[in-house]
Amino acid sequence: DAGVTQSPTHLIKTRGQQVTLRCSPKSGHDTVSWYQQALGQGPQFIFQYYEEEERQRGNFPDRFSGHQFPNYSSELNVNALLLGDSALYLCASSLWRDLRVSGANVLTFGAGSRLTVL
């Protein structure tokens, strides 16, 4: 049973460029959340997708956008890259109904995509 897979694992971009990161959720999961983990910090919530819609968003600028596809996979796009966007980007998947049942859904994380902006 495959877990959460993310690609690419590492990438280097320059300031002003655009980047797209990809995520395939764990088999059976229908909800995808994205987190940014800067060096020496805990992960910070970017946004969450369910049924191809953004359901919740953290405190990130509009340069950060996303998409969810009918097969539940997801993309994170960042435009006009800044040096401060250098981080590990984590994708996490879960089941939307778990939230309805228990009041909290347990996230399964991928290994992340490490973005370096020069």
Add this chain to the structure above:
Amino acid sequence: AQSVTQLDSQVPVFEEAPVELRCNYSSSVSVYLFWYVQYPNQGLQLLLKYLSGSTLVKGINGFEAEFNKSQTSFHLRKPSVHISDTAEYFCAVIRYGGSQGNLIFGKGTKLSVKP
């Protein structure tokens, strides 16, 4: 708003010694609590969670944590650590009944187990 404070950024300990990683949270409402572990160059793995019921929660790899509502703490403990426990540990909260998937993390504690 909720926040999480992990009181120690680094904890060095010798193999087979006990360890406690401290976590305090701030919230005006009830929360669910989690501990995740991150091994080098890997993503986050769930160690244990507290949703309701017994305040002593047992997780994987011999770890356990105790929810203390009066002290707003959720400290992680292991009676005897191994070299393989060397990793970064994150405490996280979700507000009860909301913030679907919006975990709020602490800054992490790096556990270093020495032979």
